[in-house]
Amino acid sequence: AALEAALRDVVARHESLRTVFPVTDGVPHQRVLGADRAGDLALPRAEVGPQGLPDAYAAVCGHRFDLSRELPLRAQLLAVGQAEHVLVVAVHHIAFDGWSVGPFVRDLSAAYAARVCGTAPVHGELPVQYxxxxxxxxxxxxxxxxxxxxxxxxxxxxxxxxxxLPLPHDRPRQGAGTRRAGLIEFxxxxxxxxxxxxxxxxxxxxxxxxxxxxxxxxxxxxxxxxxxxxxxxxxxxxxxxxxxxxxxxxxxxxxxxxxxxxxxxxxxxxxxxxxxxxxxxxxxxxxxxxxxxxxx
Missing domain, CATH: 3.30.559.30 (Nonribosomal peptide synthetase, condensation domain)
Structure with missing residues (x-):
């Protein structure tokens, strides 16, 4: 419950996480929902074993957002064991980029610490919104x-x-728009x-x-x-x-x-x-x- 409340605190703090994009006459426009709409965000909990984590990740991250009416953020708490949980958060790219991970995690951590103690978080006011x-x-x-x-x-x-770039390749180039790629970590x-x-x-x-x-x-x-x-x-x-x-x-x-x-x-x-x-x-x-x- 404290974690769910903390997520709602972060959504209320950042307008981008409560902005929808309805379409009028074929043209989308942004509509910032009130901070009270952060209450729409739920944090369902699911029991999964370690082997079930990949499928659980895919289920959350594969969600297709309806940006015309739906908050651009979803989350689920996965119980891997009695004392181990994994929080999965999926945010649409329209509201989030790589840099956003830092302030999001900092604000969520501060809000969670406050909610665990039964108090509301006290954040400094953001100088601007999106x-x-x-x-x-x-x-x-x-x-x-x-x-x-x-x-x-x-x-x-x-x-x-x-x-x-005329790079050597070991198979024919595919047409534009496939967006298929690989990842190598080192x-x-x-x-x-x-x-x-x-x-x-x-x-x-x-x-x-x-x-x-x-x-x-x-x-x-x-x-x-x-x-x-x-x-x-x-x-x-x-x-x-x-x-x-x-x-x-x-x-x-x-x-x-x-x-x-x-x-x-x-x-x-x-x-x-x-x-x-x-x-x-x-x-x-x-x-x-x-x-x-x-x-x-």
Whole structure:
């Protein structure tokens, strides 16, 4: 009961988790429900053994949200044993991104600790909500040709873009839109991490830039040539007031790396650093607008 109340506290705190998208005359629009609608969220409990966890995960995460009327969050508590439970939370991407995990878990933990003690949580007031951000973004893009200047940058930066990276493959390429992918997890040893961090320090760059340069170099050597283009997600939270907010702010930028001329790794890192910084300077332009403007 305390955990269910804590989940409702988090939904009441973050408007994005209680926003629905009804459609009028074929056009969807956002409608923020009142904080009292957080009470619609239930936390069903199910008894499952360890072997039944994968199917239980799939049942929760495979839910198809009706965004026109349904909260974009579902949760279930799975009892694996007398003293072991697994909380499964599925949130639609329209209301959540990778960064949102941090504030969501922090707020849920604080609310649960309070509810276990029989009290309501006391959170600091959020400086803005997601709807405030959408209005700010719209005003920003419309102000003084901001969006057009950003699009001009991307048109120039992506001019002559290769249609695809000519990478070797062991089976025919499938058509666009399959979205099938795999996942490989691995651990980087601490000494290797320290070494990479030292390379970044010497190159006045971030660890991300070092790893991006490594990726560009490897792709080039296996057949991608000297013009390596890689898309990268960015948090999209350039204002500090957005850091504790749950919502989908993530955007995509394109980093084009010049690997021609057999550069040393230091030279390649310098090129990648410059390309990443230029891309981040124009990260506020929505990626879908960039695609429309570049029209690849």
């Amino acid at each position: 709807a405030d951000f959408t209005l700010w973004q719209r005003e920003l893009l419309a102000a003084d040709g901001f969006e057009e200047r950003g699009l001009d940058f991307w048109r120039t930066a992506l001019d002559g873009l290769p249609e695809e 651990t980087v040893a601490r000494p290797t991490l320290h070494g990479l961090s030292e390379v970044a320090r010497r190159g006045r760059s971030s660890l991300f830039m070092v790893l991006h340069a490594v990726l560009a170099g490897v792709l080039s050597r296996v057949g991608a040539g000297g013009d390596v283009v890689v898309g990268s997600p960015v948090a999209g939270r350039s204002d500090v007031g957005l850091e504790e907010l749950v919502g989908c702010f993530v955007n995509t930028v394109v980093v084009r790396s010049d690997v021609s001329g057999d550069p040393s790794f230091g030279e390649l890192l310098g090129r990648v650093r410059s390309g990443v910084l230029r891309a981040l300077e124009h990260q506020d332009v929505p990626f879908e607008r960039v695609v429309e403007a570049v029209n690849p």
